[in-house]
Amino acid sequence: MAFEEFRAQELEGWDERAGTYEGLTARATTQAIPALLVSIRARVGIKVLDICTGPGFAAGAADAIGATAEGIDFAPSMIATASTRFPRLDFRVGDALALDAPDASYHAALCNFGVFHFTDPGVALGEAFRVLKPGGRYAFSQWASPKESALFGRVFGAILKHADMSRVPPSPDAFAYSDTKKCRQAMSEAGFREIEITPVPSIYHGPADGFWAEFLQFSVRAPIIMRQQTQEAAAAIETEITAAMAEFAQGGMLAIPMPSFVVSGVKPE
Numbered sequence: 001m002a003f004e005e006f007r008a009q010e011l012e013g014w015d016e017r018a019g020t021y022e023g024l025t026a027r028a029t030t031q032a033i034p035a036l037l038v039s040i041r042a043r044v045g046i047k048v049l050d051i052c053t054g055p056g057f058a059a060g061a062a063d064a065i066g067a068t069a070e071g072i073d074f075a076p077s078m079i080a081t082a083s084t085r086f087p088r089l090d091f092r093v094g095d096a097l098a099l100d101a102p103d104a105s106y107h108a109a110l111c112n113f114g115v116f117h118f119t120d121p122g123v124a125l126g127e128a129f130r131v132l133k134p135g136g137r138y139a140f141s142q143w144a145s146p147k148e149s150a151l152f153g154r155v156f157g158a159i160l161k162h163a164d165m166s167r168v169p170p171s172p173d174a175f176a177y178s179d180t181k182k183c184r185q186a187m188s189e190a191g192f193r194e195i196e197i198t199p200v201p202s203i204y205h206g207p208a209d210g211f212w213a214e215f216l217q218f219s220v221r222a223p224i225i226m227r228q229q230t231q232e233a234a235a236a237i238e239t240e241i242t243a244a245m246a247e248f249a250q251g252g253m254l255a256i257p258m259p260s261f262v263v264s265g266v267k268p269e
């Protein structure tokens with residue numbers, strides 16, 4: 001499989017983060033859940049699959065408005081955490097690129113910040129399409145590109161300036177789907193129609209001190225890169241990022257724009 005080493009490191013990273021995710025990464029990712037639920041027209045009685053559920057927040061929110069929600073994730077610790085947090089929902093270990101569900105079995109599916117991590121996002125869109133009933137809606141969220149994102153611009157600007165990327169396992173471009181034209185094209189190729197893009201003005205909130213240490217726990221891709229760097233390169237990256245983030249500090253807290261958007265479409269009847 002292409003990107004095998006990258007996928008193994010992503011799985012290991014997310015599995016290790018189940019315990020800290022709620023107080024850290026979820027502070028940013030949950031900001032897109034309302035737009036996802038509007039995009040899939042979440043309502044009482046529909047059956048919804050939350051793909052890459054993590055600790056289950058999107059499934060929990062769909063359940064709260066009366067849908068019958070299930071969640072899948074490839075990280076067993078995430079599934080254990082989701083099952084503890086939302087005990088009456090069905091969560092199971094599964095792969096977004098090979099969903100363990102029959103064709104046409106859900107009224108809606110969503111994926112909150114999963115596409116960023118896939119070895120082949122087009123396959124995941126095809127799988128979401130397959131498991132939807134005709135007329136069903138699918139929505140996914142994705143981060144805006146470093147050019148449009150104060151947070152990712154500064155973080156990946158410093159990494160690409162100082163890191164030796166040839167030491168890092170080959171990986172797909174995390175920001176390929178930050179191009180909304182590409183998203184429309186990929187959704188259309190998967191078979192979706194009525195494709196809509198909804199901007200989400202997400203913000204990273206955290207303590208002003210120790211941004212970089214916290215971000216290395218927030219993210220999985222950044223530590224995959226950083227583990228392979230020399231001490232000198234790592235120090236240069238940390239110094240540059242710490243200085244850049246000072247601009248966003250107020251009252252001991254950081255509020256750093258990291259915009260995102262939701263892409264959605266309908267499986268034709």
Ligand SMILES: C[S@@+](CC[C@H](N)C(=O)[O-])C[C@H]1O[C@@H](n2cnc3c(N)ncnc32)[C@H](O)[C@@H]1O
Nearest residue numbers: 014029052053054073074075095096112113117
């Ligand atoms: C950034 S987290 C998003 C979690 C959650 N959706 C949320 O709302 O915060 C990405 C999640 O995708 C999962 N993931 C990544 N690749 C996957 C794959 N191929 N199949 C299933 N889950 C995957 C990870 O284990 C992780 O829980």
